Amino acid sequence: MSEAVNLDVLDELKELLDDGFPLLVERFVADGQERVDKILLALEEQNPQLLYTEAHGLKGSSRNIGAGSLADLCGQLEAMGHANDLTAAETIVAALKTEFSAACQVIIDH
Incomplete structure (x- = not known):
């Protein structure tokens, strides 16, 4: 499951933010779920x-x-929205939901 998030990026953020890291995690999960x-x-x-x-x-x-796969899926959806063509969006949105859950689990557990 750790492939959902680059753990090196998480470690760097944890070191950089120190006590602020839990707030980053909380905001990513809450804001991400809203999105x-x-x-x-x-x-x-x-x-x-x-x-x-x-x-x-x-x-x-x-x-x-550090959630590169999630970002890639978002990029695909972003391009579909920009092109006003949502014909293949359902499959990508389903993958996005799964990838978002996996990324959140890694981030919370880290």
Whole structure:
């Protein structure tokens, strides 16, 4: 499961932030879940702009915390939203949900 997050990046953040690291984890999990929920809503409503916006935001925070696979999935959704084409989004959103859960578990346990 550790492949969901680059542990070297987490270790660097933990060292850099020291006592602030738990707050980073808490914010990533809470904000990320809110973005995932909005991505699901965007898919349900077939709203490419909302999909683009939320995927873009989650992509940035995922990259910052070392969750590269999650960020890559977000990038795919971001591109779909930008292109106004959500035809393949359902499969990627399902993978994103799984990857987000895995990344959160690694980050919380680390």
